[in-house]
Amino acid sequence: MSKNKSGIWSFFSSVKLAIVFLSLIAFFALIGTLVPQREAAGALAERISPALFSFLQQMQVFDLYHSVWFFLLSGLLAVNLMICSVDRFPLAWRRFRIRPAPQNENAFKYLPEKNTFKIRADIHQAADTAVALLRKHYGDVARADEDGSVFLCSGKGRFSLFGVYIVHLSILLLIAGAIIGSVFGVEGYVNITEGEEVSAIHLRDNHQALPLPFSVRCDRFIVEFYENGAPKTFQSDLVFLKNGKMLQSGKLRVNHPIEVEGFRFYQASYGAAPGGKATLALRRDGGGRDVMNVSAGYIFELPGKEGTFQVLRVEENLMKMGPAVKVAVRSAGKEEAVFWVFQQIDQIRKISPDIFEQVPVFNPGLFRPYTFVLLGLEEKYYTGLQVNRDPGTPLVAVAALFLIGGLMLILFFYARQVWIRMDQEKDQLHIRIAGQSYKNKAGLEREVQYLLCELKDNLERSK
Amino acid sequence: MINTAILSWVTFIYFAAFVFYLFRMILGREFWGKLATGVALAGLVAQSVALIIRWKTSYALGMGHAPLSNFYESLIFFAWTIVLLYLLMERRLKNRSIGVFVLPVAFLIMAYASIAPGINNRIEPLIPALQSNWLTSHVLTCFMGYAAFTVAFALGMMFFVKTSAGGDLSKASVFIRLLPSEYQMDELMYSSAALGFIFLTLGIVTGSVWAHYAWGSYWSWDPKETWSLITWLTYAVMLHARLVRGWRGKRMAIMAIVGFGCVLFTYLGVNLLPSLHSYMT
Numbered sequence: 165m166s167k168n169k170s171g172i173w174s175f176f177s178s179v180k181l182a183i184v185f186l187s188l189i190a191f192f193a194l195i196g197t198l199v200p201q202r203e204a205a206g207a208l209a210e211r212i213s214p215a216l217f218s219f220l221q222q223m224q225v226f227d228l229y230h231s232v233w234f235f236l237l238s239g240l241l242a243v244n245l246m247i248c249s250v251d252r253f254p255l256a257w258r259r260f261r262i263r264p265a266p267q268n269e270n271a272f273k274y275l276p277e278k279n280t281f282k283i284r285a286d287i288h289q290a291a292d293t294a295v296a297l298l299r300k301h302y303g304d305v306a307r308a309d310e311d312g313s314v315f316l317c318s319g320k321g322r323f324s325l326f327g328v329y330i331v332h333l334s335i336l337l338l339i340a341g342a343i344i345g346s347v348f349g350v351e352g353y354v355n356i357t358e359g360e361e362v363s364a365i366h367l368r369d370n371h372q373a374l375p376l377p378f379s380v381r382c383d384r385f386i387v388e389f390y391e392n393g394a395p396k397t398f399q400s401d402l403v404f405l406k407n408g409k410m411l412q413s414g415k416l417r418v419n420h421p422i423e424v425e426g427f428r429f430y431q432a433s434y435g436a437a438p439g440g441k442a443t444l445a446l447r448r449d450g451g452g453r454d455v456m457n458v459s460a461g462y463i464f465e466l467p468g469k470e471g472t473f474q475v476l477r478v479e480e481n482l483m484k485m486g487p488a489v490k491v492a493v494r495s496a497g498k499e500e501a502v503f504w505v506f507q508q509i510d511q512i513r514k515i516s517p518d519i520f521e522q523v524p525v526f527n528p529g530l531f532r533p534y535t536f537v538l539l540g541l542e543e544k545y546y547t548g549l550q551v552n553r554d555p556g557t558p559l560v561a562v563a564a565l566f567l568i569g570g571l572m573l574i575l576f577f578y579a580r581q582v583w584i585r586m587d588q589e590k591d592q593l594h595i596r597i598a599g600q601s602y603k604n605k606a607g608l609e610r611e612v613q614y615l616l617c618e619l620k621d622n623l624e625r626s627k
Numbered sequence: 628m629i630n631t632a633i634l635s636w637v638t639f640i641y642f643a644a645f646v647f648y649l650f651r652m653i654l655g656r657e658f659w660g661k662l663a664t665g666v667a668l669a670g671l672v673a674q675s676v677a678l679i680i681r682w683k684t685s686y687a688l689g690m691g692h693a694p695l696s697n698f699y700e701s702l703i704f705f706a707w708t709i710v711l712l713y714l715l716m717e718r719r720l721k722n723r724s725i726g727v728f729v730l731p732v733a734f735l736i737m738a739y740a741s742i743a744p745g746i747n748n749r750i751e752p753l754i755p756a757l758q759s760n761w762l763t764s765h766v767l768t769c770f771m772g773y774a775a776f777t778v779a780f781a782l783g784m785m786f787f788v789k790t791s792a793g794g795d796l797s798k799a800s801v802f803i804r805l806l807p808s809e810y811q812m813d814e815l816m817y818s819s820a821a822l823g824f825i826f827l828t829l830g831i832v833t834g835s836v837w838a839h840y841a842w843g844s845y846w847s848w849d850p851k852e853t854w855s856l857i858t859w860l861t862y863a864v865m866l867h868a869r870l871v872r873g874w875r876g877k878r879m880a881i882m883a884i885v886g887f888g889c890v891l892f893t894y895l896g897v898n899l900l901p902s903l904h905s906y907m908t
Contacts, residue, residue, distance in 0.1 A: 179871040183864050190860040197850045197900060229848045342846075351844070390752045398755050418755035419841045430843040431755075550843040560845060564832045571825050603870075606814065 176244050177251040185241040192237065196228040202369075230346065230369075242339050249332045256325045259602070264581055266308040266315035271583045271598035279612060280596045285623050287314060287588050290595070293622050294584050301615065302582065312588040319581035325602075327573030334566035337559055345556030350374065350427070356382040357437040357546040361405070365551045376551075377425060378406040385434055385545040398431050400547040416549070426553050433548030436480045441542040442489050444475075444505070449533035457542075458489070466534065471495030473531075476502070478541065485512055487541045493531040501531040507538040578604045582612065584619070595619070630684065631748050633677035634703060638737040640670035641710065645730035652727050655801040660723040664714070667730060671710045678707065681750065690752045695766040699748045702740035704766070705894075706733045708774035716778065720815070724805045728781035761837035769830035769855075775823030776862075776883075776890045782816040783883035790877065813876050816883050817869055824862045831855055850900040851893065858889040 175181065200208050205226035209217045224231030283290075291307070291314040298305045302318035309315075352365035352374055363379035366372065381403045388397040397417065404411040404424045414422045421430045441459045446467065454467055458475045465472050473493040482488040486508040493501045505528045506512055512526070513519055520527040529535040580601035587594045597619070599612040647663030650656075681694040694700045713729045740746060753762075785806055792803040807815070834852070835845040846852060865882035868874040874882075 179867060183867055183872070186860045186864050186867070190857045190864075193853045193857050193860075196848065197853050197897075201848070229853075392751065394752065394754055396752065396755070419759045421840060421843065428843060430841075432843070552843045554844065557839065557845060560835075564835065567828060568825075568832060571828055575821050575825055 176247040182244050189237055238339050242336055245332045249329055260322050260325050266306045266317040268583050275598055282592045282594050283623055285593050297619055314586040316584040321577045321579045324573045324577035325579050327570045330566050330570030334563045337563035341556035341559035345554045349554040352551045355546045355548050358382055358385055358544055378404055380404055382547050385547040428552050430550040432550040434545055437544040437546040442478050443539040445537040445539055447535045489538050503530040505536040505538045580608050630677045630681040635741045637670050637674045638741055641734040645734055648726040652802045652805055674707050685750045692753050693763045699740055699746050702736050705770050706736040708770045709733045709777050712774045728785050732777055765833040765837055768826050772823045772826030772830050773890055775819045776887055779816050779819035779883040780887035782812050783880035786812050786880040816879050827859055851897045854893040854897050858893050861886045861889050
């Protein structure tokens with residue numbers, strides 16, 4: 165790399181800039197949690213002027229996390245990260261490669277008194293003891309013998325110098341994985357009524373249909389509740405078919421997705437399927453009772469041949485008063501009678517006894533001499549599935565592992581070097597221990613003190 | 628239930644520990660400090676016992692899940708991790724003066740869990756979304772992170788208390804003299820924030836893995852996710868500013884306090900926004 169770096173290079177290699185980008189991304193993320201996003205933005209449209217709304221929409225304020233701004237910011241951060249790392253990596257590489265010489269005058273300059281001690285011992289024996297100690301704690305030991313002096317040097321934790329680059333690499337991988345996901349990924353949903361089969365899903369961002377290379381059938385949807393009313397299980401029994409042959413089948417539950425040909429299916433929601441069937445009973449005053457299965461649109465002849473009745477609608481829960489069926493009875497010479505038949509009519513009348521006077525269309529006996537009774541609805545659910553395909557996920561998973569590994573290296577390890585110097589002074593041995601590190605100076609100081617104590621003990625014991 | 632009864636007692640135990648730490652700081656007698664440590668430790672043991680009882684009870688009721696499944700349980704666990712982390716730190720540093728800033732936070736959280744209206748302290752079965760092995764590891768790592776950030780916040784507050792008293796220690800009160808030196812507080816603030824940062828990262832990663840299995844995507848910009856990212860970025864700025872730009876002391880203290888604000892919003896404030904993470908019932 166050339167020494168005279170260009171302006172752009174030095175601009176992007178600044179950590180100040182990284183701090184600005186990190187803060188900007190945090191600020192953008194914050195705005196996104198305050199301004200309603202995507203589907204939720206619709207509610208805001210009614211409260212602000214249309215011009216402002218469309219301006220904000222153009223600025224992609226309502227889809228901030230997928231906006232050009234956010235991509236741009238992530239891209240700039242990525243460039244910043246890369247240049248910062250490339251700019252500083254050679255230094256880390258030099259520090260990693262360097263094997264300091266055993267003789268190091270600088271390390272012993274300004275050495276505090278507590279890092280030295282004197283002892284009566286043979287210098288060669290003492291040096292061997294010190295080498296053994298360094299080998300135990302640090303690994304390889306470099307040694308230099310001079311007349312009346314021994315110099316030793318060892319170190320460890322050098323690989324932790326790369327921690328920060330591993331973390332930066334992981335962030336780049338993360339951004340790459342996220343971009344792959346948003347470009348090649350699919351985020352969709354589909355509702356399937358029990359017993360039905362679909363072969364396309366709807367995309368979440370523009371609600372367009374996307375055909376699947378296979379079809380999905382939902383045989384059954386089960387919802388179970390605890391005694392306190394909270395849901396216990398949501399389960400869809402799914403069958404995946406291709407060209408009439410079964411690819412796969414399984415029970416889809418929350419937290420247990422099913423993957424088919426790269427598409428992952430998730431249990432997301434459920435509901436009552438519209439247009440269900442109902443069981444109606446028809447009672448004639450003083451006469452018999454007919455029971456029939458009906459659904460919207462059905463036309464029947466009245467048992468006494470006075471005319472016909474038609475089922476207009478079948479409702480799961482009309483006005484929060486339970487299941488109901490809307491019926492029209494037509495008879496020659498009479499006005500058409502249209503009314504609702506509630507399943508829980510007895511309870512409704514208990515609460516408001518004069519309901520028939522107030523709302524005549526709620527009277528199931530409006531057409532004399534018949535009374536309609538709704539015995540029940542056939543329960544049918546639809547299951548709401550989330551369908552995703554994200555080819556970026558493996559990359560993001562690798563990034564997460566790198567991120568954690570790199571952070572551990574930075575936090576729990578550090579590169580340091582220790583030197584032991586022994587000088588024969590008359591009948592005494594002058595021993596000095598020095599340490600050097602780029603960070604965690606306090607930790608190194610403690611470590612050197614421990615080393616000093618241990619060496620002193622070992623030497624005294626070997627006397 | 629017996630576990631909630633013990634837990635409400637623990638609230639008072641932590642308050643007592645705080646008062647004893649305060650006595651030590653005002654009177655300057657180490658007796659109060661030792662008493663405070665003993666009381667805090669007793670509270671931690673009682674709380675651990677209560678948590679284990681609660682865990683076992685959930686099995687006896689046929690639900691079988693760790694006591695980390697609703698807002699009440701998360702508050703209790705938050706207080707537990709704070710006291711645990713603090714006592715470990717006190718032991719290692721042999722310095723009791725941080726307790727007077729940390730214990731009140733633990734006490735307030737416990738009190739909030741016991742008194743605040745609308746907090747359900749019953750053991751309840753898990754709804755489908757929470758029926759995952761990732762629940763425990765996700766909540767555990769997140770709250771370890773939160774606890775470390777709480778300690779960093781307490782140190783940040785201490786830093787301002789110390790600096791506001793001026794430089795001349797000989798004239799300062801016992802309280803100020805007992806506080807660690809500004810250099811020490813700065814180092815501790817950094818270590819706590821860095822530890823919290825690792826745990827928050829683990830919390831976000833375990834959460835992403837879980838979301839990948841439960842919601843269909845490792846990241847869906849849910850407000851809680853977004854705020855955890857904001858918190859993560861805030862501490863990332865703090866660590867970079869210190870390691871590369873050499874920020875120390877006052878600036879670090881401000882970052883520790885701002886970061887804790889983000890933590891609180893991630894934990895509590897997000898419940899005001901529509902979120903998949905809303906379990907404030």
